[in-house]
Amino acid sequence: xxxxxxxxxxxxxxxxxxxxxxxxxxxxxxxxxxxxxxxxxxxxxxxxxxxxxxxxxxxxxxxxxxxxxxxxxxxxxxxxxxxxxxxxxxxxxxxxxxxxxxxxxxxxxxxxxxxxxxxxxxxxxxxxxxxxxxxxxxxxxxxxxxxxxxxxxxxxxxxxxxxxxxxxxxxxxxxxxxxxxxxxxxx
Amino acid sequence: xxxxxxxxxxxxxxxxxxxxxxxxxxxxxxxxxxxxxxxxxxxxxxxxxxxxxxxxxxxxxxxxxxxxxxxxxxxxxxxxxxxxxxxxxxxxxxxxxxxxxxxxxxxxxxxxxxxxxxxxxxxxxxxxxxxxxxxxxxxxxxxxxxxxxxxxxxxxxxxxxxxxxxxxxxxxxxxxxxxxxxxxxxxxxxxxxxxxxxxxxxxxxxxxxxxxxxxxxxxxxxxxxxxxxxxxxxxxxxxxxxxxxxxxxxxxxxxxxxxxxxxxxxxxxxxxxxxxxxxxxxxxxxxxxxxxxxxxxxxxxxxxxxxxxxxxxxxxxxxxxxxxxxxxxxxxxxxxxxxxxxxxxxxxxxxxxxxxxxxxxxxxxxxxxxxxxxxxxxxxxxxxxxxxxxxxxxxxxxxxxxxxxxxxxxxxxxxxxxxxxxxxxxxxxxxxxxxxxxxxxxxxxxxxxxxxxxxxxxxxxxxxxxxxxxxxxxxxxxxxxxxxxxxxxxxxxxxxxxxxxxxxxxxxxxxxxxxxxxxxxxxxxxxxxxxxxxxxxxxxxxxxxxxxxxxxxxxxxxxxxxxxxxxxxxxxxxx
Ligand SMILES: Cc1ncc(C[n+]2csc(CCOP(=O)(O)OP(=O)(O)O)c2C)c(N)n1
Ligand SMILES: [Mg+2]
Numbered sequence: 001x002x003x004x005x006x007x008x009x010x011x012x013x014x015x016x017x018x019x020x021x022x023x024x025x026x027x028x029x030x031x032x033x034x035x036x037x038x039x040x041x042x043x044x045x046x047x048x049x050x051x052x053x054x055x056x057x058x059x060x061x062x063x064x065x066x067x068x069x070x071x072x073x074x075x076x077x078x079x080x081x082x083x084x085x086x087x088x089x090x091x092x093x094x095x096x097x098x099x100x101x102x103x104x105x106x107x108x109x110x111x112x113x114x115x116x117x118x119x120x121x122x123x124x125x126x127x128x129x130x131x132x133x134x135x136x137x138x139x140x141x142x143x144x145x146x147x148x149x150x151x152x153x154x155x156x157x158x159x160x161x162x163x164x165x166x167x168x169x170x171x172x173x174x175x176x177x178x179x180x181x182x183x184x185x186x187x
Numbered sequence: 188x189x190x191x192x193x194x195x196x197x198x199x200x201x202x203x204x205x206x207x208x209x210x211x212x213x214x215x216x217x218x219x220x221x222x223x224x225x226x227x228x229x230x231x232x233x234x235x236x237x238x239x240x241x242x243x244x245x246x247x248x249x250x251x252x253x254x255x256x257x258x259x260x261x262x263x264x265x266x267x268x269x270x271x272x273x274x275x276x277x278x279x280x281x282x283x284x285x286x287x288x289x290x291x292x293x294x295x296x297x298x299x300x301x302x303x304x305x306x307x308x309x310x311x312x313x314x315x316x317x318x319x320x321x322x323x324x325x326x327x328x329x330x331x332x333x334x335x336x337x338x339x340x341x342x343x344x345x346x347x348x349x350x351x352x353x354x355x356x357x358x359x360x361x362x363x364x365x366x367x368x369x370x371x372x373x374x375x376x377x378x379x380x381x382x383x384x385x386x387x388x389x390x391x392x393x394x395x396x397x398x399x400x401x402x403x404x405x406x407x408x409x410x411x412x413x414x415x416x417x418x419x420x421x422x423x424x425x426x427x428x429x430x431x432x433x434x435x436x437x438x439x440x441x442x443x444x445x446x447x448x449x450x451x452x453x454x455x456x457x458x459x460x461x462x463x464x465x466x467x468x469x470x471x472x473x474x475x476x477x478x479x480x481x482x483x484x485x486x487x488x489x490x491x492x493x494x495x496x497x498x499x500x501x502x503x504x505x506x507x508x509x510x511x512x513x514x515x516x517x518x519x520x521x522x523x524x525x526x527x528x529x530x531x532x533x534x535x536x537x538x539x540x541x542x543x544x545x546x547x548x549x550x551x552x553x554x555x556x557x558x559x560x561x562x563x564x565x566x567x568x569x570x571x572x573x574x575x576x577x578x579x580x581x582x583x584x585x586x587x588x589x590x591x592x593x594x595x596x597x598x599x600x601x602x603x604x605x606x607x608x609x610x611x612x613x614x615x616x617x618x619x620x621x622x623x624x625x626x627x628x629x630x631x632x633x634x635x636x637x638x639x640x641x642x643x644x645x646x647x648x649x650x651x652x653x654x655x656x657x658x659x660x661x662x663x664x665x666x667x668x669x670x671x672x673x674x675x676x677x678x679x680x681x682x683x684x685x686x687x688x689x690x691x692x693x694x695x696x697x698x699x700x701x702x703x704x705x706x707x708x709x710x711x712x713x714x715x716x717x718x719x720x721x722x723x724x725x726x727x728x729x730x731x732x733x734x735x736x737x738x739x740x741x742x743x744x745x746x747x748x749x750x751x752x753x754x755x756x757x758x759x760x761x762x
Contacts, residue, residue, distance in 0.1 A: 039310070040298060047303050082490065089487035095307040095327055095362050 028057065028078040029104040030111060030181050031088065036096045037063045037071040044096060045073055054087050055079060058113070058156070058178040070098070076156075076179050103181050111181040115159045116141070117150045121170035129169045136162050147172075188314070188351055189278065189340070190215040192321040193222055195354040198249050200225060200240060200615055202233040206253025208280030208293060211345035216251075225615055225644060228636035230257050232608035234264025235634070238273050239612030242595045243570055245398060247274040247328050248612065254280045255293030258339075259300065263602060265335045266304045270599025271421060272396055274333035276324050277301075283343035284312050297339045306334035312341065314349030322357035331364030332485040333396055364484060368501030368509060376456070376480045376497050377514045383454035384525035385477075385532075386414045389437065389466075392421030392598070393459015393483060393503050395591045401504035402591045405458065406430065408511055412521050415533060417445040419460050420583055421598045428587030434533070435542075438466040439734050440580040443541035443743060444533055446732070449474050450740035451532075457481040459503045462493040463599070464761075472739030482506045541732045541745055542584055551701050553578065553653045553724040557585040557625065560651060563708050568620045569593065570613045574606035574630030577659040577730045582625040604633030607650060611637055614646035621649070621712065628654040628721075629678050638691045641717045649711050650719045655726045656681060663729050684721035693717040736761035 035041050042061055049056050058076040077087060084102075091100045103109040117138070119129050129148060133140065138152035147170075152162060156179060163174055189212050193201065202225045205213045216224050227233040230252045237248025252261055258279040268275045282291040298310045307327045309320050320338055328336045380386065388409060394401050402425040409416050409432045416426045417437040426433060435442035437449055449455065455477045460466065462481075467473045473493060480497035481489050489498040499506055514520075544554040557578075571586060572595040573579040579596060588594050595613060597605040610624035624631075631652055641648050655678075662676040688695025694714050698707040698721070711718045732743045 040302065043299070044302055051303050082494070086487065086491055089489070089491075093331075093364075093485060093487050098361055 024080055026078050027081060027084060027104075028076060029084050029102055030074065030076050030109065030179060031091070032101040032103055032181060032183075033073040033075065033091055033097060034099040035071050035073055036098070037069050038096070041071065041096050042073070044094065045075075045091070048090055048094070049075075049077070049087075052086075052090065054083065060113075060178040060180055074179055074181050101183065103183055106183060108184045109181050110184055111155055111179050112153050113156055113159060113177050113179050114151070114153045115162075115174060115176040117152070117163065117166055117171060118147060118173040119150065119166050119170045120147045120172050122146060125169045129166060132162070132165050132169075138162065188318055188349065189321065189345070190219060190222060191351060192318045192354075193249065196322065196325045197246075198222055201249045201251050202227055202236045202240070202612065203251030204230050204233055204253065204257060206255075206257050206280065206293070208254035208282060208342050209251060209257070209278075209340075209345070210280075211342065212251065212278070212280070212340070224251070225611075225640065227608065227611075228639045229634065230260035231263055231604065232611070232634050232637040232640065234261045234268070234275065234277065235602075235605050235608035236612030236615070236637070236640070237275055238264060238268055238271075238605070239572055239595050239609030240616045241273050241275060241612075242395075242609075243592050243613045244616045245592060247276055247325060247333075250275065250277045252277065252279050253293065254282055254297065255295040257293075258295055258297040262300060262304065263600075265301055265337065267597055267600040267602045267605065268335040269304050269306065271597065272333050272392060273335070274328040275335040276321075276328050277305075277335065277337040278321075279337060279339050280345070281310065281339045281341040284341045285343070287341065297337065301337050304335070305337050308337040308339065310339045310341075311344055314344050314347040317344060317349060319352040319357045322352070322354050323359060326357075326359040327362055330362060332393075365500060366484070366502035366505045368482065368499040368506035370509065370513075372497055372499045373506060373509050374513055376499065377510060377517060379454050379478055379480065379497070380412060380414075380456075380514060381517070381520040382522055383414075384522055385448075385452045385529045386412075386454040386456065386526075387434075387448045387452045388414055388416045388426075388432075388456050388458060389418075389449065389460055390416060390422045390425050390458045391419040391460025394422055394425035395459075397459065397484075397503035399591060401459075401502075401507060402426070404504060404507035404511060408507060411511075411519065412514075413523075413526055413530075414456075414521075415448055415530070417441070417448065419463065419466055419598070420596060422460065423583060423594045424588035424591045427589040429589060436583050438463075439468070439736075440584065440730055440732065441734075442584075443539050443732055443745065444536040446734065446740040446743055447536045448533060452477045455479045457483075457495070458507070459483060461488045462491070464492075467493065468734045468742075469737055469739045472741075474740070539745070547701050547725070549700055551699065551704060551722060551724045553581055553655065553728050554585055555701065556651075556653060556704065556722050556724060557581045559704055559708060560623070560625070561586050563705065563712065564621060564623070568617075570595070570610075570617060570620055570622045572596065572606045572609040572613060572622070572624045574624070574626040574633075575601045575603045575660075576627040576630055577655070577663065577728070578625055578627045578653040580660075580730045581653070586625075603627075603630035605630075607631060607634050607648075608637045608640075610648040610650070611641050611644075611646050614641070614648050615644065618646075622647075623649045623651050626650055626652045627659060628652050628656065628681060628684075629658045632682075635687075638687075638693065638717065638719070642692055645716070647714075647716050647718075650717070651711070652684060652719065652721055653724050654681070654684070654721050655724050655728070657726055659728075660730070662727070666727075666729070667735065684719050688719040691717075691719075693719060695719050695721065697721040697723065699723040
């Protein structure tokens with residue numbers, strides 16, 4: 001691979017899987033899992049992760065098709081390439097699982113989460129917080145004379161960055177939804 | 188409705204134990220004659236009996252238990268069936284829907300408790316869904332990689348009347364695992380078969396689960412190619428022990444030749460096995476120079492522990508059929524000359540005679556007891572179950588299995604107490620066959636109450652207990668690993684097994700010297716009814732060959748010489 005200067009683990013945008021399955025690099029993948037919407041499904045999926053020692057970095061779940069009785073679980077997980085492959089295989093064989101899509105390798109995708117931030121402060125801090133919120137396109141959804149709640153959607157990185165900036169300005173609480181993701185394009 | 192659904196599924200036998208929350212179903216069972224109910228003495232006995240039934244017939248085993256303690260008592264068996272891929276359908280009663288969550292009498296979160304150890308489970312809250320769910324349960328348990336499922340049925344749902352959905356009308360959903368292997372991958376494997384110089388078939392329980400046709404195809408393939416065959420504990424009988432390509436079992440207590448073949452081969456063809464740690468030994472030293480192919484119906488088994496060159500997802504029978512056809516169509520090629528050299532090497536390994544044991548000085552060597560059992564039952568219509576421990580490994584080493592579904596043992600979970608109830612289940616399925624449970628005294632005591640079941644249903648099971656008055660396998664590990672400090676590995680205060688047999692109303696036989704052994708075994712075989720055979724054997728015999736944990740296949744130990752410190756520090760933490 002060296003003449004092409006393709007780094008191991010960078011197969012995201014390649015037609016070929018060039019990743020070394022034995023490499024010990026830790027990768028982060030976003031999986032979209034289509035499941036039957038019945039009781040216990042979430043416990044089943046989470047149970048798989050805890051029983052086999054897989055990581056869950058973020059997890060969202062909601063019904064997406066009422067008639068078809070389907071929910072979509074979006075899970076962000078990390079592990080070596082071999083572990084990621086195992087996670088997908090383990091998910092796929094579950095009776096309640098219809099489809100598993102690895103959005104990280106299947107092409108470009110859009111990833112968003114929604115976050116709420118409570119920031120307390122007065123004077124300069126309050127003005128600075130508002131100014132930064134504007135830059136980040138965060139909306140004020142609640143306000144008192146001494147606090148704001150900002151609402152923001154964005155990639156997890158953007159949410160992280162905003163939280164870091166708000167820290168010295170009086171950030172007291174954060175609530176995040178976790179990542180929702182869709183593959184880009186028509187299909 | 189439950190009984191109707193079971194009839195539709197072709198169920199003939201149910202193993203169970205009643206209680207408040209399943210009384211309506213028991214009432215239905217009472218009022219019909221198509222399905223036979225076997226009343227066990229403990230719910231764990233029911234599920235192991237169902238496992239024995241399933242394993243020896245290829246049909247799903249059915250268990251019926253009550254809520255709470257009835258359901259928790261089957262958990263061990265559910266995990267056992269999951270690990271060994273045995274199709275089991277458990278029906279459990281539950282407190283009525285309006286009482287769920289109120290800590291009602293004998294309420295337990297059965298679907299919660301069994302979620303991680305079933306292939307799938309359901310709590311049925313509407314009577315209209317009951318029949319369909321039971322049909323789905325049978326579908327899931329028996330399709331793809333088989334496994335245990337559980338249907339939890341609240342008592343009000345059992346009482347209510349609803350619409351019955353017939354089997355063909357039940358939606359079996361999207362659950363349709365693929366059975367046909369990828370033809371390109373199979374063709375690649377054929378190419379490798381044509382040129383391999385040092386090949387081996389490494390077969391497992393998947394061949395048995397795939398059905399008798401798969402075993403037949405394996406035999407044909409092995410005969411036609413002349414490749415050596417070894418098998419895991421779970422796969423014994425798929426290829427006959429008398430077959431000329433047979434190397435014996437592989438793994439921790441496998442034969443010298445089988446493990447060396449695995450280590451030195453250049454082409455390993457895994458058919459329905461899963462690279463379990465008892466098989467591989469130290470992973471980074473596992474068969475370092477081979478190309479590996481893996482045929483498995485479960486995609487998650489592939490590349491889980493060992494990365495393979497040719498993965499083939501599919502049912503063993505289907506894949507072997509395609510494999511044979513392609514190989515034949517391409518001219519049935521193998522590298523005969525290299526194979527000749529390979530077999531010469533194998534004969535050298537065989538000449539070590541790794542299963543030889545020292546002659547006895549009066550007392551019975553356990554290996555000898557099994558060897559005699561083998562000799563005296565050869566050619567009989569014989570089924571063997573085992574408990575867990577040294578006796579289990581000796582049974583695997585010294586008994587020869589000529590056919591699939593004749594060997595029932597707890598492999599993945601290693602459940603002591605499996606063998607006796609399993610033998611009852613096997614005997615219920617095959618009333619006229621010879622069913623022997625090769626047991627250790629400690630394991631046997633764990634579910635000995637099931638002798639009552641054997642008596643009640645006139646199941647003439649033979650309990651062949653290798654009594655070393657020790658938790659032998661534990662003692663062996665303590666000898667090798669813990670400086671011979673035998674912490675709690677003595678079987679103290681053992682019952683008198685002959686008197687115990689008397690108490691149950693069956694026959695008891697004791698034998699404590701080699702001279703009488705053959706006659707005693709013959710007496711057991713001739714007796715028309717259950718027998719408890721107390722075979723007093725050498726107390727400190729070790730089970731060899733052995734690959735100590737953390738070692739490689741070529742670092743096997745063969746005998747009593749030099750067993751101190753054989754398990755290194757890194758191996759000591761392994762199990
Ligand atoms: C339920 C259960 N508990 C503990 C163990 C651990 N264990 C494995 S073998 C063994 C000793 C079995 O003794 P026995 O049945 O007498 O067989 P032997 O090894 O002496 O032939 C034990 C305690 C187990 N496998 N299963
Ligand atoms: Mg013992």
